[in-house]
Amino acid sequence: MKTIRFASVGTIVGFGFLAAACGGSDRGDKSQANATGGSATTGGSGGTGGSATGGSGGTPPMGTCKNTDRAQDGEGRPRACVPSGMCDAMKPPGPFSPEGTAPRLERGVVTRIGPEFSLTPPLDAIGSATVAIDPSNTAVLYTGFEVTNGNTTKENGLYRTRDGGSTWTLLGTSDENPWDCTSNFLDLAINMAVDPNDPNHLYVTQGVRGGALGFWVSWDAGETWTRAFFDDLTAMSVDPCDFCHVILGSHTQGPIGVLETEDGGYSWKIHEPPAGFDNGGGSYGVAFLYDPRSGQGDPNTWMLHGNGIWRTSNAGDSWSRVSEFGGIHGSTLLYYATNGDVYTGSYGYPARSRDNGMTWELSQAGLSNGTYFGVGGDGTNLYTMVDGFPAPFPIMMAPESAGDNWTPLAADAKTPRGISHQQFDPSSGVMYFVGGDGPYGVRLADPL
Numbered sequence: 001m002k003t004i005r006f007a008s009v010g011t012i013v014g015f016g017f018l019a020a021a022c023g024g025s026d027r028g029d030k031s032q033a034n035a036t037g038g039s040a041t042t043g044g045s046g047g048t049g050g051s052a053t054g055g056s057g058g059t060p061p062m063g064t065c066k067n068t069d070r071a072q073d074g075e076g077r078p079r080a081c082v083p084s085g086m087c088d089a090m091k092p093p094g095p096f097s098p099e100g101t102a103p104r105l106e107r108g109v110v111t112r113i114g115p116e117f118s119l120t121p122p123l124d125a126i127g128s129a130t131v132a133i134d135p136s137n138t139a140v141l142y143t144g145f146e147v148t149n150g151n152t153t154k155e156n157g158l159y160r161t162r163d164g165g166s167t168w169t170l171l172g173t174s175d176e177n178p179w180d181c182t183s184n185f186l187d188l189a190i191n192m193a194v195d196p197n198d199p200n201h202l203y204v205t206q207g208v209r210g211g212a213l214g215f216w217v218s219w220d221a222g223e224t225w226t227r228a229f230f231d232d233l234t235a236m237s238v239d240p241c242d243f244c245h246v247i248l249g250s251h252t253q254g255p256i257g258v259l260e261t262e263d264g265g266y267s268w269k270i271h272e273p274p275a276g277f278d279n280g281g282g283s284y285g286v287a288f289l290y291d292p293r294s295g296q297g298d299p300n301t302w303m304l305h306g307n308g309i310w311r312t313s314n315a316g317d318s319w320s321r322v323s324e325f326g327g328i329h330g331s332t333l334l335y336y337a338t339n340g341d342v343y344t345g346s347y348g349y350p351a352r353s354r355d356n357g358m359t360w361e362l363s364q365a366g367l368s369n370g371t372y373f374g375v376g377g378d379g380t381n382l383y384t385m386v387d388g389f390p391a392p393f394p395i396m397m398a399p400e401s402a403g404d405n406w407t408p409l410a411a412d413a414k415t416p417r418g419i420s421h422q423q424f425d426p427s428s429g430v431m432y433f434v435g436g437d438g439p440y441g442v443r444l445a446d447p448l
Contacts, residue, residue, distance in 0.1 A: 077181075078217035078226040081201070081244035081264025088196040089240035089292045091135070096428040096447065098139035102164035105430055105443040108410045110395065113165030114143055114438030115155075131421050131432050131439040132192040136199045138425040139164045141432065142222065143439045144189025144204070156187040158204070158222055164428065165441060171222040178211040183225045187211050191236040195243045203265075207232040207251040215248060217265045228265025231256060235285040235332055239299050240292055247302060249286040249332075258286055258304060258316055271316030278307040285332020287344070289357040294340040296356040303357055305332040305344070311357050323360035325351045333374040333420065337382060337400040343375035345420070350375045350384050352403055366406035367396060376422020378431060378444045383409065387418030389436070395419060415440055 096102075105111050114128055134140035141161050159168040172185030186206055195201035202218040204225070215229040215236075235249035248259040258271040277284075285305035290297035304310040305327030310319045325346040335343045342353045349364035350372045370386035377383065381397045384406070392414035396406040417436025424431045429445040 078228045078265045079219055080266035083242045083244050084197045086197065087241035087292050088135075088243060091196055093138050093425060093427050094134075094136040096138045096164065096425065098163040098166075100163035101166055102139060102428075103166045103441070105441050107443045107445075108413060110410075110413045110415060110435075110440055110442045112415075112435070112438050113161075113432075113441045115145055115159050115168045115170075128434050128436075128438045129188070129190050130192050131423070131434050132194050133423050133425060133432065134194045134199045135196040137162075138427050140194075140199065141165060141439065142189075142192055142194070142202075143168075143434075144186070144192065145438070146188050146209070158186045158189050158192075160222060164430075165439065175212060181227045183212055183216070183227070184223060185212075186216060186225060190234045193236065193238045193243070193246075197243065201243070201264075203236065203238070203246065205233040205236045205248060207234045215246075215259070215265055226265075228261070229259060229268060231259075233259075235287075237287040237302075237334075239288055240290055242299065245299060247286045247288065249284045249304070258302065260315070273304070274310050274319030274321070276321065277304065277310060277319075285327045287332050287334045289334070289342070291336040291340070291342070291356070294336060296336075296340060296342075301356070303332065303334070303344075309344075309351070309357070309360055322358055323351065325360055325362070328371065328373055333422075335375045335377055335382070335422070337377055337403060338379055339401055339403075341400075341403050343382065343384075343403070345372045345374040345384075347371055363398070363404050363406075365404045366398070368393065371418060373418045373420035374422060376419075376424065376431065376433065378424040379426070381444075383419070383422055383431065383433075385415070385419045389417050392416055393418075395442070409442075413442065 103111065103113055128143045128145050130144050132142045139162060142158060144158050146156050158171045160171055161168045175183045175185045186204055188206055188209060189204045190207050191205045193203045200219055200221045202222055204216045206216060207213055213230065213232045214227045215233055216225040217228050218225045232251040233248050234251045237247050239245035244264045245262050250256050256270065257273050260269045260271060261267060287303045289301040289303050290299060300315040301313045307326060308321050309323040309325055311322045312319045328345045332344055342356060344351050348369055349362040349367055351360045352363045353360045368386045370388065372384055372386060375382055375384045377400050380400060382400055382403060383395055383397050385395045386393050394408040394411065395413045397409045398404060398406045415435030419433040419435050422431055422433040427448050429447045430441045430443050432439060432441050
């Protein structure tokens with residue numbers, strides 16, 4: 001584990017460079033650093049939405065985050081998250097209660113439900129990199145959108161809908177100082193999570209080309225944000241039984257390790273990447289291998305995805321390389337099927353494990369060779385899709401009980417890019433996902 005301590009304003013011991021700091025203090029072994037102000041080098045290719053040429057970043061101005069020793073009033077630090085003690089993965093979703101008229105989604109028909117922009121095919125925007133559901137009211141969705149080439153940057157940002165995708169509100173429009181510790185505007189959300197016990201409590205990772213890199217926390221449903229860690233961050237995984245417990249991966253050229261917080265970003269541990277790990281100069285993914293429903297794993301069992309799949313059962317103290325299947329640039333998402341098998345995206349075909357990540361195989365019968373961002377399911381069937389850009393491919397499905405023998409969902413059930421962040425809402429019967437140019441919805445079952 002790497003310890004970060006603040007020797008003086010802008011100096012990060014252990015990194016060897018100067019950068020702005022959002023503060024930090026020691027609170028014993030569990031609290032090594034907070035909002036450290038790490039590297040802001042960006043570039044590379046950009047995950048699920050499209051090309052990511054160029055990049056923003058550089059080193060933030062020194063001294064932009066005051067109170068680096070955390071001695072005064074907790075400035076620049078998010079409110080500490082207190083575990084509720086309830087296992088979120090065991091909670092049923094809340095009702096689908098739209099404030100307004102929800103879009104009419106037909107069974108098996110893929111419908112784009114995101115904000116509307118004037119995009120010209122082939123895509124001239126990265127589009128949406130993530131979609132997140134509010135578990136307490138599944139008609140509330142969030143998506144992060146980046147619009148480029150021929151569109152104004154004022155359209156970039158984090159959007160929220162309260163009616164299942166019929167209308168969207170942009171949360172904030174600009175940030176005069178993207179280097180400081182607070183903001184009311186995030187321009188490129190890569191991953192997002194909503195607290196099942198508090199719909200106002202949100203997490204976002206921002207990286208790649210975003211102007212406000214880092215891990216951000218909101219306690220008012222995205223109206224305002226506090227930067228809890230400053231670096232080019234992408235992958236995020238939340239403990240299914242403790243929303244305060246989060247692990248992160250980065251997009252930086254040199255892996256900074258797996259970041260871990262047990263109090264919602266108030267304090268941090270940095271776990272060194274395993275010897276031999278190489279992220280190929282871009283994003284790498286992290287995930288909890290923990291499924292309370294099937295009794296597999298625990299909060300210390302994790303997966304690291306880069307030049308293969310790595311597994312730890314002791315929270316990063318030691319790692320084993322368990323597969324050579326490469327991780328997808330931008331994020332690594334896991335889905336546990338009803339039979340206990342776990343799936344993740346990979347190059348070539350989706351990867352499947354029958355023993356909670358100790359060994360992996362490819363699930364490929366009926367699928368085309370290519371890039372798969374992830375696998376999702378509705379409790380009966382699995383769903384995935386190859387990234388065939390620019391030619392759209394159909395969404396493919398297979399029984400959760402078997403996990404092979406993939407067939408098309410429907411002949412015209414297609415999107416411009418492969419699908420990712422699949423999330424099924426049984427209260428509405430809709431699966432939401434990202435399809436490159438925005439969030440999509442498809443009705444798979446009757447509402448509860």
